[in-house]
Amino acid sequence: MRADYKLFGDSISFDTTYRTNKAYRPLGMFVGFNHHRQTCIFGACLLYEETSASFEWLFDAFRRCMDQKLPTTIFIDQDAAMAKALRNEWLGVFHALCTWHILMNAKKHFKKDKNVWKKLSIHLTYLFYTIDSEVEFDIAWKDMLAECFPDSDFVYGDP
Known part of the structure; x- marks a missing residue:
């Protein structure tokens, strides 16, 4: 060890x-x-x-x-x-x-809205395992917020 x-x-x-x-x-x-x-x-x-x-x-x-x-x-x-x-x-x-804990926590909070959870899990998995740069991450994060939470105030504000 x-x-x-x-x-x-x-x-x-x-x-x-x-x-x-x-x-x-x-x-x-x-x-x-x-x-x-x-x-x-x-x-x-x-x-x-x-x-x-x-x-x-x-x-x-x-x-x-x-x-x-x-x-x-x-x-x-x-x-x-x-x-x-x-x-x-x-x-x-x-x-x-840990990414696993983040996903499980998100699932727990969005389990009642299966449509949001499905979209959110796809976006989070992409963010965790595919993105290589901060610029790419910021763009993908804003895309996730816009698609999963289109009516929320924080979608268009600063992170």
């Missing part, structure tokens, strides 16, 4: 959404990809609680295990305690939301 992290740990994902163990404890996984786009597990943990203090301890322990090497980017879910711990422990590391 350390050797893989040293080579491929620049951009990682951390998630605790799995609770399949007997005690229903959060299982945390630090994962990334190697140069063959194969999943690499850099670390795993069982937590007793998902508090900011627990995550701070975990991120500190992970950094120490990995010879103080921090990733450039970490993708997480929308857990506020996790985000706070990252801001406190891993200064300078860019943390972003």
Whole structure:
């Protein structure tokens, strides 16, 4: 895990959404990809609680295990305690939301309007997986807003 992290740990994902163990404890996984786009597990943990203090301890322990090497980017879910711990422990590391969690959150909010959700999911998937530049992203974002939310005030305003 350390050797893989040293080579491929620049951009990682951390998630605790799995609770399949007997005690229903959060299982945390630090994962990334190697140069063959194969999943690499850099670390795993069982937590007793998902508090900011627990995550701070975990991120500190992970950094120490990995010879103080921090990733450039970490993708997480929308857990506020996790985000706070990252801001406190891993200064300078860019943390972003995982695309899967963004899509699931959008689906939850738009599940009643299947027409909007269908259009929105196509646009979001395109934005996440196809766009290569900021200019392209801005154009595609405005197109998405215009098509999915044509009657909203924020469609024509500044982002």
